[in-house]
Every structure is written in C-alpha cells, then in structure tokens.
Amino acid sequence: MSFDVRLRINDKVASIELKGELDASTAGRFHDVIDEAAQLGAIELVIRAENLTYLASAGLRSLVVARQKMGDEVRIAVVGAAEPVARTIRLAGFDHSIDLVDA
Amino acid sequence: MAFDSVSASEGGVRAVSGPAGRVRSEACVRYEPEWPPLTVATATAITVPAELAELDRVAEFVLRLGGQAGLADSALYRLRLAADELATNIVMHGYRDIPGGRVSVAGGIEADRVWVRFVDDAPAFDPRQGMRAPDRDMPLEQREIGGLGVYLAFTSVDTFDYELVAGRNVSTLTMRRSSAAGVQDSAPAQEQRRRTP
Numbered sequence: 001m002s003f004d005v006r007l008r009i010n011d012k013v014a015s016i017e018l019k020g021e022l023d024a025s026t027a028g029r030f031h032d033v034i035d036e037a038a039q040l041g042a043i044e045l046v047i048r049a050e051n052l053t054y055l056a057s058a059g060l061r062s063l064v065v066a067r068q069k070m071g072d073e074v075r076i077a078v079v080g081a082a083e084p085v086a087r088t089i090r091l092a093g094f095d096h097s098i099d100l101v102d103a
Numbered sequence: 104m105a106f107d108s109v110s111a112s113e114g115g116v117r118a119v120s121g122p123a124g125r126v127r128s129e130a131c132v133r134y135e136p137e138w139p140p141l142t143v144a145t146a147t148a149i150t151v152p153a154e155l156a157e158l159d160r161v162a163e164f165v166l167r168l169g170g171q172a173g174l175a176d177s178a179l180y181r182l183r184l185a186a187d188e189l190a191t192n193i194v195m196h197g198y199r200d201i202p203g204g205r206v207s208v209a210g211g212i213e214a215d216r217v218w219v220r221f222v223d224d225a226p227a228f229d230p231r232q233g234m235r236a237p238d239r240d241m242p243l244e245q246r247e248i249g250g251l252g253v254y255l256a257f258t259s260v261d262t263f264d265y266e267l268v269a270g271r272n273v274s275t276l277t278m279r280r281s282s283a284a285g286v287q288d289s290a291p292a293q294e295q296r297r298r299t300p
Contacts, residue, residue: 023162024191025155054180056187057252067243084180091258092251097243 007033014042019051022059030062038069045070049103050080055088063094077101146211153194153204153223161190161208165219168210172217172280181259182278186219188252189230189274196233197225197272212280216261220275229265230274231257 003026004019014037022030037045045066066076077099078089086103089095149164151157165186169179190206198204207222234257235250257263262277 021162023158023187024195025158054183056184056191057248057255058191060251061248064243064246064248072242072244084177084184088184088255091237091255093237093239094243096239 003029005030005033007036009037009040009042012041012043013046014040014044015046015048017048017051021054022052022062023054023056024058027056027058027062030059031065034062034066034069038066042070043074045074045076047076047078048080049078049082049085052081052085055081055085057092060089060092060094063089063098067097075099078103146209148207148209150205150207153198153206153225155191155194157206158187158190158194161206162187164208164210168212168219169217169278172212174217174278174280178278182217182219182276185256185259185263185276186221188256189221189276192230192233192252192256193221193223193225193272197223197228201225215281216277216279218275218277220273223272224270225272227267227270227272229267230272231263231265 002020003022004017006017006019008015008017016030016033016037018030020026034045047063063076063078070076076097078086079101081089081100081103083103086100089098089100089103147164147168149160151160162183165183166179169182174182186208190208193206194204204223204225208219209222210217210219230253233250234253235247236254237251238246256276260276261279262275264275264277266273266275
C-alpha cells in the first residue's frame with residue numbers, strides 16, 4: 001500500500017496533498033508535515049484529499065494534532081475527499097471543526 | 104494465494120470455522136482436507152507478526168476475501184476499515200511492550216456473510232470495552248481520541264463479537280453479503296447497539 005504527502009506554502013496558506021492510504025503505518029509522515037506547516041506559521045491549512053484512497057483513525061488523530069498545534073483561529077479544510085473517507089471524518093464528528101469541501 | 108485452501112507455509116492457523124463455530128482449542132489446528140467444509144465457498148487464514156508494517160498484509164487479505172465475496176465497494180471499504188482498526192489495536196495496545204507477538208487472521212465466505220476472525224495471545228481484553236463514541240460537542244482540540252479506532256470498527260460492520268477462548272483473544276467481524284446491495288451506513292451500528300449490552 002502506498003502513501004505520499006506533499007506540502008506547499010503560499011502566502012501563509014499551507015496545502016498538504018495526500019495520496020494513497022493513510023493508516024497507522026503511514027500517519028507519522030502526515031504528522032511530520034503538519035508539524036512543519038505549523039512551524040512555518042500557516043494561517044490556513046488545506047488538505048487536498050482527492051487522491052486519498054483510505055483513511056484510518058490514525059489519520060484522524062493527525063487532524064486532531066493539526067487543530068491542537070495550529071489553534072482555533074486557523075481554518076482547516078479537507079478538500080475533495082471520496083465518499084468513504086468523508087464518511088469516516090463525519091462518523092468521528094470531525095466535520096464540526098474541520099470544513100469538508102467538495103466531499 | 105488461492106482462497107480454496109490454506110497453505111501450510113502460511114502456518115499457525117488456530118481458528119478456522121464458520122462464524123457460528125468456536126475456536127476449537129489452544130492446540131494449533133491445521134486446515135486439513137477432512138476438516139468439515141463450510142456450507143458455501145471458502146475459508147483461509149494468515150498469521151503475521153504483530154507489527155504495524157504487517158497491516159498491509161492484513162488489508163490485502165481482507166480486500167481479497169471481500170472481493171471474492173462480491174461485496175460492494177462501500178461494504179468492502181468498511182470491512183477493511185474494521186479489520187485494520189482491530190489489527191492496529193492488537194498491535195499497538197494488545198502487544199504493547201510484548202515483543203514477538205503474532206496475530207492470526209482467518210476469513211471465510213458463506214452464503215449470506217463474510218467473516219474475518221482475529222486470534223492473538225496478548226493479555227485478555229475485549230476491544231469493545233475500549234470503544235468510545237466521539238463527543239461531537241467537544242472542541243476537536245480537546246477531544247479524547249482513544250477508542251476512536253474501535254468505534255469506527257464497531258460501526259462499520261454488521262457484527263463485532265469477542266470471546267476469550269483458551270486464554271486467547273478471539274474477535275470476529277462479519278459483513279452481510281446483502282451489504283453488496285448497499286445498506287445504509289448507519290444500519291450496522293444500529294443493529295450492533297441492539298445486540299451488544
């Protein structure tokens with residue numbers, strides 16, 4: 001199972017592109033990139049999930065960490081999540097704190 | 104790997120029976136030709152080290168099994184999610200600080216359901232007891248996120264059963280094959296809440 005994560009920063013907007021399967025064995029890499037975005041002072045975090053094919057609870061924990069590190073004032077959006085991925089985010093109740101866009 | 108047999112090289116198969124059956128004993132039981140056949144289709148199993156790096160093999164096993172059963176994409180995703188969360192729980196919590204642990208994963212296809220059964224030798228623990236439904240009113244940054252994985256597993260399949268058999272943890276997930284026709288996402292959780300005290 002493959003997983004790839006890429007970070008781009010533009011005008012304090014951090015864009016993280018996820019590709020493949022995000023589970024307990026790969027979440028550490030996502031975690032590291034979130035750390036990097038927080039340290040760079042991002043004021044908005046956009047997670048591109050169009051190519052994220054699988055999301056386990058370990059990935060959800062990374063979203064909690066993102067919220068903890070970046071604070072309430074930072075908007076976090078997950079964009080383009082496929083239905084099963086969006087379902088997992090909603091089932092966990094994370095859609096109250098994270099914007100699900102085009103999902 | 105064919106699903107009409109279990110290779111001896113995959114070894115360590117300790118629990119192979121229909122969902123209504125029970126794990127036979129603590130002694131290692133091999134899948135042999137004289138074993139009573141399942142009513143329909145197939146049974147198979149793998150044994151993997153209790154390591155995160157092995158989650159892929161568990162996922163591949165479950166996806167292949169569910170694919171052979173003809174589960175719809177949504178049901179197949181949910182079965183894989185439940186199995187993945189359960190396997191992760193065994194590795195991260197069951198065998199925490201216990202090196203060298205192993206997890207046996209058996210699966211079968213019957214006329215009306217697909218089942219996946221995990222057997223491990225970690226300290227006795229019903230994973231369902233660690234389940235915690237998310238507190239949607241709590242700000243995300245203040246959430247207790249322990250137990251979320253088991254909650255996802257619990258709400259993703261039609262049944263999630265646990266037994267302690269001869270000192271081993273035996274957890275069985277089942278998904279109705281009728282799910283291939285597309286059930287409401289909330290149906291499994293609602294049914295399970297009724298079935299579990």
